[in-house]
Each structure stands twice: as C-alpha cells, then as structure tokens.
Amino acid sequence: MNDRTITGVERLSPAELARWRNAIIVAFAIGGLALATWGPRLPDLRAALDLSTGSIGVLLAGVTVGSVAGLLASTPLLGRLGARRAIPAALLLVAAAVAVIGAGAGVLHSMLLVGAGFVVVGFAIGSLDVMINVEGAAIEQLAGRTLMPLMHAAWSAGAAIGSGIGAGCAALGISPTWQFAGEAALMAATAAVLGRAIPTGPRAGDETPGVPVPATERLRRWLRGWADWRLLLIGVVMLGAELGEGTANNWLTLAAKDGHAQAAATAALFFTVFAVGETTARVLGGPLVDRLGRVRTVRITSALGVLGVALFILSDNVVVLLIGVLLWAVGVSMGFPLGMSAAADSGPNPAARVSVVATIGYFANLAGPPAVGFAAEATSLLTALWLVAILFTVAVAAAGAVRPPRERTP
Numbered sequence: 001m002n003d004r005t006i007t008g009v010e011r012l013s014p015a016e017l018a019r020w021r022n023a024i025i026v027a028f029a030i031g032g033l034a035l036a037t038w039g040p041r042l043p044d045l046r047a048a049l050d051l052s053t054g055s056i057g058v059l060l061a062g063v064t065v066g067s068v069a070g071l072l073a074s075t076p077l078l079g080r081l082g083a084r085r086a087i088p089a090a091l092l093l094v095a096a097a098v099a100v101i102g103a104g105a106g107v108l109h110s111m112l113l114v115g116a117g118f119v120v121v122g123f124a125i126g127s128l129d130v131m132i133n134v135e136g137a138a139i140e141q142l143a144g145r146t147l148m149p150l151m152h153a154a155w156s157a158g159a160a161i162g163s164g165i166g167a168g169c170a171a172l173g174i175s176p177t178w179q180f181a182g183e184a185a186l187m188a189a190t191a192a193v194l195g196r197a198i199p200t201g202p203r204a205g206d207e208t209p210g211v212p213v214p215a216t217e218r219l220r221r222w223l224r225g226w227a228d229w230r231l232l233l234i235g236v237v238m239l240g241a242e243l244g245e246g247t248a249n250n251w252l253t254l255a256a257k258d259g260h261a262q263a264a265a266t267a268a269l270f271f272t273v274f275a276v277g278e279t280t281a282r283v284l285g286g287p288l289v290d291r292l293g294r295v296r297t298v299r300i301t302s303a304l305g306v307l308g309v310a311l312f313i314l315s316d317n318v319v320v321l322l323i324g325v326l327l328w329a330v331g332v333s334m335g336f337p338l339g340m341s342a343a344a345d346s347g348p349n350p351a352a353r354v355s356v357v358a359t360i361g362y363f364a365n366l367a368g369p370p371a372v373g374f375a376a377e378a379t380s381l382l383t384a385l386w387l388v389a390i391l392f393t394v395a396v397a398a399a400g401a402v403r404p405p406r407e408r409t410p
Contacts, residue, residue, distance in 0.1 A: 012142065012199060021139050021147065023197035025154045027087055027132045030190055032158025033165075034094045034125055037183055038101065040166030041176040048105045048176070049114065059115050066122025071359050073123070074130035075351040083135050084198040090128040091191035095184040097121035102180025130358055134351050135198070137344030146289040148337040153282035160275060231346055231353060233401035234339045235360035237298060240395030241335025242361045243368035244305055244388050248274050248328060250369035251381060259382040260316055270325050277329030285334055294338050298399040305331015305392040313382050313389075331392055336361055342402035 012020070038045065046056050077086050097120040104113030136151045162183075169179040226232070252274060256267035281301070289297045308327025311320055343357040344350040375384035 016199065017139070017142055019197040020135075020199055021143070023194050024132050024135045024139060025151055026190060027091065027128070027194060028136075028151045028154040029158035029161075030091060030094075030187055031125060031128055031132065032155035032160075033162040033183070034098065034121065034158075034187065036159040036162030037098055037166065037180060038176075040163055040170055041179065044170065044176050045101075045105045045114070049109060049111050051111065055111070059111070059118055062115050062118035063122035063125075066119040066124075067126035067362060068359070070123040070126025070128070071130060071355050071362065074127040075349070075355055077127055078131055078134065078351045082200060083131060084195050084200050087128065087131050087135070087198060088191040088195040090124050090131060091187055091194065093124035094121055094128065095187035095191065097124060098180045098187070099184035102177040102184075106175050106177030126358075126362070130351060130354050133340040133354050133358070134344055137341050137350060137354075140341060141345065146286040146294075146338075146341070148341045149282040149285035149289065149334060152337040153279050156275070156279040156282065160279070226356060228347070228353075228356075230401050231343060231356055232360075233398045234342050234346070235357045236398040237302075237335050237395045237402060238339035238357055238361040239364045240302060240305075240388075240391035240393075241332045241339070242364035243391050244309070244328065244332040245278070245336075246364065246368045247372050247385065247388050248325075248332070251372055251376075251385070252325070255312075255381045255385065256321065259380065260321060262318070262321075266318065270322065273322055273325050274329045277326045278333050281330045281333035282337065285337075289334070289338065294342060294402045294404060295399050297334055298338055298402055299396050301330050301334045302392045302395040302399065303331075306389050306396070309385055309389040309392065313385050328388075335395055338402050342404070345405060 042056060045051075046053070049055075051059075077090075080086075081089065097117045101114050101117035101121065104110045104117055132151070133148075136148050140147050165183065166179065169176075248271070253264075253267040253271050256262045256270045257264060262270070285297070292300070304327045308324045308329070308331055311324030312328060315321055315324065339357055339361070340354055343353045346353055372381075372384045372387060375387060
C-alpha cells in the first residue's frame, strides 16, 4: 500500500474491498442506464405531450441545467452525508425523477412536470457522477491498481442496456410510463442494497471528521480549483476525450452516410463498432495503465485517436473507415476515467477537484457537438471533424498532468 492510505477504511478485508468496488461499479452502470432511459422514447414523449421538436430540445436542456447544479452540489452533499448515504440518496432521486417523467408524459400530460423531472434527473446524475468517481479513486488507492477505466466501462455498458430496453419497449408497444416506472423500481431497489457495501469513514484528503465546513468556505475551495493549473490541464485532457466521444455519438453516422456515401445500415454499424470499441478498451485498460502508467497510456490512446479520426476523414474505403472508427474509440476511452483518477489524487478535497474537471468534461460533451455542427455549416462535416483531431493532439501534449503524485505499489 502506498503512503496515501485512506484514513478510516484502510483496514478493510479483501472481501469488503471487493464488495465496495462492485457496489461502485453497479452505481456506474445505473448512472449510464438512467442517462439512456429517455433517448429512445423521445418520439413517444413528443407525441404524448403534443410538442414540437424544438420544445423537446428545451425540455432536454433541463438535464444540462440540472447536471451543472448537481456537479456544484456534490461536494457539500458528500461532505454532509458521507458516501454511504449520499450515493443511495442520489440513486433514489434519479429513480423518483424518472418515474415523474413517465407519469407526467403518459398519465398527466404535463410539460411542466416532465420539465421538472428532467431538471431533477440531471441534478441527481450530475451529483452521482462526482460521488462515484471520488469513491472509485479511493478504491484504486486501496487496491493499488487501476480500476477507473473498468468502472467507466460499466457506465457505457449501462447506457447500452438502457438504450436496448428503450428500443425493445418501443418495438413492443410498451408505453414510456410503464417502462420508466419499471426502471425506476430497479434503480430504487439497487439503491436500497448498494449502501450496505460502501464503508463509512473519511477518505484520503477529506476534511477532518466531525468538523463542519461553512458553505462559503466550500465554495471558495471549489473556486480555488479553477486556479490550479494542473487541475485545468487534467481538464484539457478530458476535454479532448469528451469532445471526441460526444462528436461520435452525435455525428458519426451522419458523417459516414453523407460524407462517405455509406448506406444507413453501414453507418449504424460504424456507431456500433465505436461503442463496442470504447467499452472494450475500458474493460481491458486497467492492466495496461498499471504497466505503462497514466501519462503514456493517455498519450498513446490520444495519438491513436488522432490517427483514427484522420483515417475516417480522408479515406473512402469501408475497411479503413472501420479501422479509423475503432482507433477513434480507443482514443476517447482513457482520457475521462484517468482524468478523474488524477483529479481525485491531485490534492485535498477530492470531491471538489473531481467536480471541477467533471464540469469541463460535461461542457465538452454538451457544447462540443453543436460547435462541430456550426463548423460543418461553414465547411463540411468531414472537415469539421478535424477539430476532434486537434483536441486529441492537445490531450497528447497535456497528458503529463495526469501523472500520479507517487507511484503505487500493489
């Protein structure tokens, strides 16, 4: 064990540590599942509420607003409640909000209620994201090996399962109200069990137990994170990865169809290859990071991302395009999870530090795809994708910021 031992939980048995790790992996998966709940059912929600596509966009903006608020609130919530209570509470709030969205659309036909549900679910997912990443970093320190990529793979897998459930329910004619109620019940049941596996006690870098910290002081500590150059460089690494992921999620199929004249089925295959490639890279990435270190792993994967995007832009050969998409997926796979680990162990108050870099990552994922769209209007979609390659290159240059303060000894 290294000398940054996690105060209060360092005497966990291997079985207790494994239960803690598995609980956080499940929480990651539930987060991904929750975020993918409504996407496949947007046409049904639009019909149930009799809204235009623009109005649906306004409703979805509530998720963004709520997520930012959740990122800001995560640090005081974690400090006041502790992870054992805060994480199940966030999951229960997600479940309640998802149920409200379903009931508001299918039973009450209330746009106001659905909008409030989207804001609340965004808040809950944003705060949950910070909490589970802080816990994941704490588990890594105790385990002495890299686990964050695997945890983020669980988020990706949860999102894939959530999309599959939504698509299946739509195909079977199951209303969003019943689908959302069923998923809410699953999330609530998971929350009821999950907390038992999360240990109590302070983590490394936590404030002194039992000493309350005023809200103004917590805000000052969070703002100081934005003046920490190393933390901002970690955010730059995550910026490249998240822009690459968000752009692929929003533009990949359209770029394959319009830019390379591929059939719709082939374009959909490209997206499937991307999703599978990213998840697989994260599942297998932990041992690679332990062997190469964070810095070299980020540099290698980001450089492969540059190559992948370039191949996708420049080639019209379908095999080369698929290789490019796969390399692009590898490029986005490590920046975010390793950036979260680096932020958590970069200094005191890990929750506040994770909140800072998570905000940067969320901004890239949400604002990046529209920026690519605006660039595409002025040039072309394939040309606009060079922005992704440029930010991958910047991530290669900034990768030194993710270096751990000390090397871990398993």
